[in-house]
Amino acid sequence: MHKAPSFATFHRPPLTAVTWTLVAFLASAACTGASLAFAREAGQFAAIWPANAVILALMLRAPRPFRLWMIVAGYVGMVAASSALAAWALGDAAVLYSANVVELLLCLAVLERMAPRGLDFTRGRDLLLFCGLTMLAPAVSASLSVLAVSVMGLPASPWSWMIWFARNLMGLLVVTPALLMISPRRMRTRRRRSWRWGDVLVGALLLAVLAAVFSQSRYPLLFLIPPALVLVAFRRGAFGGALGLLVTAAVSMSATVAQSGPIMLIPGSLTIRVLVLQGFLIAMAASTLPVAAALARQRRLMISLKKARSRADRHRREAEASERRYRLMADNATDMIVRYAPSGRILFVSPASLQVQGYAPDALIGRFLQDFIHPDDMQRLIENARRLMASEEAERRPIEFRSRMPDGEWHWFETNPSVRRDDQGAPVEFIDVMRNITARKEAEAELAAARAAAGQAAIAKADFLGAMNHELRTPLTSIIGFSDLLVESEALPAAEHRYAECVRLAAGNLFGLINDILDFSRIDSGSLRLEPEVVSPTDLFAETIALVEEAARAKGLDLRLNIDPSATAPVMVDPQRLRQITLNFLANAVKFTLQGAVTLTVSRVDGLLRVEVADTGPGVDENQRAALFERFSQGDNSRTRSHGGTGLGLAICRGLALAMGGQAGYSPGARGGSIFWCEVAAPAAPMEMEAAG
16 A cells, blocks of 8 residues: 655645756766766677666656656766767767666666565565566666667667667666665665674675676686675675675776776677676676575564564463462452353362352362252353353343352352354353352341331331220210310300310320321321322312311401313312312411412313422422421421421321322422422323212
């Protein structure tokens, strides 16, 4: 995948393009001038031609948008240098050197397509690609040059095609790799890599061999160069091989042009000798570069192997550390960690088994869980294990079961197993954490027994209060009746008449208190019985509000009744209990309101019958509202002392509302005062019952 171009790629300053183009022009002109001045015989092509190799190396290091311009600049540099040295006429040079342009375009097209990320001469594929290209492109350009010479009628040698092909091949095969390997980035990388004395000695040895071979012309010592080059490649890899080839080519070409070196033993012209030398250098490149690539590949493999071994060692150490941590956790866990096969055979047990189940790990490993599980719990555990093994998405659920202890007793345990699977998803083993919950089960049993006992006690209390209510009401009814007779008697003196009034008032209050206690006890024990019947809300609430009219009139309060049309139809409800709730709200409102009005509003909300009693009294402080409906709780103790009450009325109202399928509550009035409300289930009465009523 190509790396996405950065912002700078599309917005490079113009100086960059000019710089690369100028460098290509100057390098091409310098190489062409040197080749024509020192390595060309009359009527022949120059025997040495590094210009194409230098331009190709520069293009491969330059940004892609500049490469075609660099080819043009290199072509202009060749033509300009040839004209300056009068080697070829301007027109002849322009036509002849166009073959070099074709060679460069062919190399550029193949490399951009086959190696878009750049050449890496340490990889076999890139090296083979480049070697094949260095043979194909010079062959094409050599054919074009010979064709151009023949068309233009210029003097030509039988060796023209071979000279052109050999010189360009040698340049591409030796110079281009060396220039690419000696790029500034690679040189920085090499500087970071330490140089040893062995590397310096090998470099000095190569220079000494080159000096010994090419400083004399009597002995054919070329056979000394290949071992030195291979030794350099062995020490410094592809970089050393490319650099050694470049140094060898520079020294040998310079010596041969200067009429020195073993090549001078070959009879013939300079061109023939340079051709032989180029063949030698090509052979050196063909042998040194693959060796360097192989060594570099081996070095990469060794580095990769070393890194892999280092990673493996690190992972092993991490695994051992992790195993030690988990072993420490398992050894010190208060719960028992168990691993067992799908067959139930126990594979591992943590040391906590001795405290949790009474067995040492060695006494459990190798045995089967079925040997310890209570028969009545076995089927549930088997079904849970099958469910977990059937699907990887199965939800884990804790299961309680009984297990046999060493003394033969059965203790309760809680388990929550998970399944470990292999790469194919097949179940391999269960990993489980078991805990002894016998103490918890015993506590739960004790709590259930205590709850049952409390329920029985509540029922007994209700029965007792019911019996006591009957026993108390009988004499109290007589007291109330006779006190009424005394109050209505005209023969009673004034003082005794006042005494009789006090007796009647106290007896009435006591009678109400007894009723409240009885209702509260029934609600608390859940023994309250409702007796729903067909009721007309209009009649029920009109009768109820009439009970407090006298008290409201005595305080100068305005008493109002608002019944929404949606709430006028007959309903099925317990009239006594609904009247009890409403009357409690009304009595409290009249009791605590000094002036203004008390309003009773009846409506239907979400299928429930809603009753609201709003007053213009002082309201309830915000910090006291949460406790209004609690037992023995009153909104204001100071007011209670002046108005009386036990604090059970609102608690009974809420209990009655809950028993009737609703709720009771308090809301502050929009303009002050209080709103006490209740909602009860009051379904519409069936038509036949309504008609009967």
